[in-house]
Amino acid sequence: MDASRLATEMLCATEQEAAYEKALHKEIRNKWKRTAKGWLLLAPSLVFLSIFTIYPIMKSIISSFYIDNLAVMEPVFAGLKNYTAVFQDKVFWECFFNNLLIAVVTVPCSIGFAVAMALFANHVKKGKAIVRLGFTYPTFIPLVAAANIWMFIYTPIYGLLGYINPEWRFLADGKTAIWALIVMLIWKQAGYIMLFYVTGLHGISRELFEAARIDGASSVQIFSRITWPMLKPTTIYVLIITLTNAYKMVDHLYIMTKGGPGNATNVLLFYIYQTGFDYWDTGKASAMTVLLVALLLIVTSVCFFVQDKKAYYND
Amino acid sequence: MYIRQTAAIPAYDNRRKRIHVEWGTLLIYVVMLSLLMICMIPLIWVIRTAFIPKELALDLTAVAAPVLDNFKRVMAAAPFDKYYGNTIFIVLGVLLVQFVLITLAGYAFARIDFYGSKALFVLFLSQMMIAPEVLILPNYSMIAKWGLTDTRIGIMLPFFASAMGTMIVRQTIKTIPYELEEAAKADGANLFQILWKIYVPLLKPAYISFGMISASFQWNNFLWPLVMTDSVEKRPLSLGLAMFAMSYETGAQWSDVSAATVLVCAPLLLLFFVFQRQFMESFMHSGIK
Numbered sequence: 001m002d003a004s005r006l007a008t009e010m011l012c013a014t015e016q017e018a019a020y021e022k023a024l025h026k027e028i029r030n031k032w033k034r035t036a037k038g039w040l041l042l043a044p045s046l047v048f049l050s051i052f053t054i055y056p057i058m059k060s061i062i063s064s065f066y067i068d069n070l071a072v073m074e075p076v077f078a079g080l081k082n083y084t085a086v087f088q089d090k091v092f093w094e095c096f097f098n099n100l101l102i103a104v105v106t107v108p109c110s111i112g113f114a115v116a117m118a119l120f121a122n123h124v125k126k127g128k129a130i131v132r133l134g135f136t137y138p139t140f141i142p143l144v145a146a147a148n149i150w151m152f153i154y155t156p157i158y159g160l161l162g163y164i165n166p167e168w169r170f171l172a173d174g175k176t177a178i179w180a181l182i183v184m185l186i187w188k189q190a191g192y193i194m195l196f197y198v199t200g201l202h203g204i205s206r207e208l209f210e211a212a213r214i215d216g217a218s219s220v221q222i223f224s225r226i227t228w229p230m231l232k233p234t235t236i237y238v239l240i241i242t243l244t245n246a247y248k249m250v251d252h253l254y255i256m257t258k259g260g261p262g263n264a265t266n267v268l269l270f271y272i273y274q275t276g277f278d279y280w281d282t283g284k285a286s287a288m289t290v291l292l293v294a295l296l297l298i299v300t301s302v303c304f305f306v307q308d309k310k311a312y313y314n315d
Numbered sequence: 316m317y318i319r320q321t322a323a324i325p326a327y328d329n330r331r332k333r334i335h336v337e338w339g340t341l342l343i344y345v346v347m348l349s350l351l352m353i354c355m356i357p358l359i360w361v362i363r364t365a366f367i368p369k370e371l372a373l374d375l376t377a378v379a380a381p382v383l384d385n386f387k388r389v390m391a392a393a394p395f396d397k398y399y400g401n402t403i404f405i406v407l408g409v410l411l412v413q414f415v416l417i418t419l420a421g422y423a424f425a426r427i428d429f430y431g432s433k434a435l436f437v438l439f440l441s442q443m444m445i446a447p448e449v450l451i452l453p454n455y456s457m458i459a460k461w462g463l464t465d466t467r468i469g470i471m472l473p474f475f476a477s478a479m480g481t482m483i484v485r486q487t488i489k490t491i492p493y494e495l496e497e498a499a500k501a502d503g504a505n506l507f508q509i510l511w512k513i514y515v516p517l518l519k520p521a522y523i524s525f526g527m528i529s530a531s532f533q534w535n536n537f538l539w540p541l542v543m544t545d546s547v548e549k550r551p552l553s554l555g556l557a558m559f560a561m562s563y564e565t566g567a568q569w570s571d572v573s574a575a576t577v578l579v580c581a582p583l584l585l586l587f588f589v590f591q592r593q594f595m596e597s598f599m600h601s602g603i604k
Contacts, residue, residue, distance in 0.1 A: 143537060293449060
C-alpha cells in the first residue's frame with residue numbers, strides 16, 4: 001500500500017519535474033523571443049549610437065597613434081608620440097586646469113542656486129510663473145547669444161558694468177577672465193537644473209513635510225533631513241549633467257575670448273576644435289579627444305557608483 | 316504627537332516663534348527676488364538695446380518709444396530668414412526621428428526583459444556621458460567621407476539617437492499600468508498597435524518635456540554646425556548670429572547685434588513663455604526626476 005503510494009508520488013514528482021522543465025524551456029525560448037524583440041526595437045537607436053558615438057571613439061583611439069598633420073602626406077604610425085606631445089603641451093594643461101576650475105565652481109554653485117530657486121519657486125503663492133520664467137529663460141537662449149549679451153555687460157566703459165566702474169576689464173585680464181565666464185555659465189545653467197529640482201520636489205510626498213512640521217521640525221531640519229535626502233536621485237542625475245556640461249560648454253569662447261587672453265580661458269573641447277580645425281593636427285586632436293572621453297567616463301562613472309547604487313537608474 | 320500639540324504651550328512662545336519665522340521668510344524673499352532681478356538683467360538689457368533707437372543705445376537712462384529700425388537693418392545685412400528656415404528644418408527633422416527612436420527603445424528598456432538589456436543600457440548611458448559634440452573631430456571626418464558636409468542632414472545625423480530621450484520614455488512607461496497593455500493584447504492588438512494606441516497618447520508629457528529640451532539643444536547648437544557648414548545658405552541661426560556678431564568691431568554696432576540676438580532667441584523664449592505651465596506640468600509628469 002505504502003509502496004504503491006510512494007510510487008505514485010514519485011511518478012507525480014517526475015511529472016511535476018517534467019512539467020517544470022517544460023515550463024523552463026518555454027521560458028527560455030520565450031526569453032529568446034523577447035530578446036529578438038528587444039534588440040529589434042533598439043536596433044534603430046543602436047545603429048545611430050554605434051555610428052556616431054561608439055565608432056568615433058574607436059576611431060579616435062586608432063588615429064591618436066598616428067602622426068597626421070599638415071607636415072605629413074599620409075598618416076604615419078607613431079606609437080604614443082601624440083600622447084607625449086599632449087602631455088608636454090603647456091596649453092593642454094592650462095585647458096585641463098581651466099576645465100577643472102570650471103567644474104569645481106560651476107557644479108556646486110549651479111546646484112546650490114538651482115535648489116534655492118526651486119524651493120523658492122515652489123514656495124511663492126503669487127507670481128509663480130514669473131519666478132519660474134525669470135530663472136529658467138537662460139536655458140532657452142543659445143550660448144552664442146548669451147555670449148553676445150554678456151559681452152555688452154562686460155565690455156569696459158560702454159558695457160553695463162562700465163556704468164559702475166569704467167576701469168573694469170574682466171575679460172581682458174588673464175586672472176579674472178575665467179571667473180567672468182564662470183559667472184555667465186552658472187547663470188546659463190542654474191535655471192535648467194532648477195527644472196529638475198522642481199520636478200524632484202514635486203515627487204516628494206506632502207505627508208512627509210506635514211508630519212515633520214507637526215513634530216516641530218524647523219525649516220533647516222526639514223531641508224537637511226527630508227528634502228535634500230529625498231532629492232538624492234535628482235542630484236545624481238543633475239551631477240552628471242553639470243559635470244559633463246562643464247566640459248561641453250564652449251560656444252561662448254568663440255564670441256567672447258577665443259580662449260584668451262593667452263590661453264587663460266581655453267578649455268579642452270575648444271582646444272581640440274582649434275587643434276583639429278585651425279592647425280589641422282588630427283593626430284594630436286584625436287589623442288586629446290581620447291583623453292577627454294576617458295575623463296568624462298571616469299567622472300560620470302564615479303557619480304554613478306560612489307553614490308547610492310539604488311537610486312534612479314538601477315531600479 | 317497629539318499630546319504635545321494639545322499640551323498648554325504658552326501663547327507668548329508661539330507668537331515669538333511665528334515672528335521669528337517671518338523675519339527669516341522676509342530675508343529669503345529679499346535674497347531670492349534680488350537673485351531673480353540679477354538673472355533678468357541680461358534679458359531686459361538686450362531687449363532694451365534692440366528696440367531703442369540706435370543713437371540712444373549707450374545712454375543708460377534714455378527712454379524712447381520702441382522702434383524696429385535695428386531689426387530692419389539686421390534683416391537687410393544678413394539672410395536671417397534663411398537661417399530661420401535651416402534651424403526649423405533641423406529642429407523638426409531631428410525631433411521627428413528622435414520621437415520614433417526613443418519610443419521604440421524606451422519601450423524595450425521599460426517592458427521587455429531580454430538578454431543583453433543591461434549591457435545595452437550601459438551603452439546608452441555612455442552616450443549621455445560623452446555626447447556627440449565631444450566627438451566632433453572623428454564625426455566630422457566620417458561625414459566628410461560620405462560627402463555630407465555642408466548639408467542639413469549632415470548636421471542632424473549625429474543626434475538622431477538620444478539616450479536622454481530613451482531614459483525619459485522608459486521612466487514614463489514604467490509609471491503606466493501594465494494592465495492596459497495586457498487588455499489590448501487580449502483584444503488581439505499587435506506591438507505597434509499597442510505602442511501607437513496606448514503608449515504614444517500617454518507619453519505626451521514625456522514628448523513635450525523632452526521635445527522642449529531637445530529643440531532648445533538643436534536651436535542652440537553651435538560648434539557642430541560651425542565645422543559642418545561652409546556656405547552661408549546652410550547656416551543655422553546660432554551660427555548666423557555668431558558670424559553676424561563677429562563681423563562688427565566690439566561695441567560699435569550694439570543695436571544691430573542686440574536686435575539679431577533677440578531675433579534668434581525670441582521664438583524659443585516665446586514658446587516657453589506661452590506654454591510655461593504645460594511645459595512644467597509635462598516635465599513633472601514625465602519620468603524625469
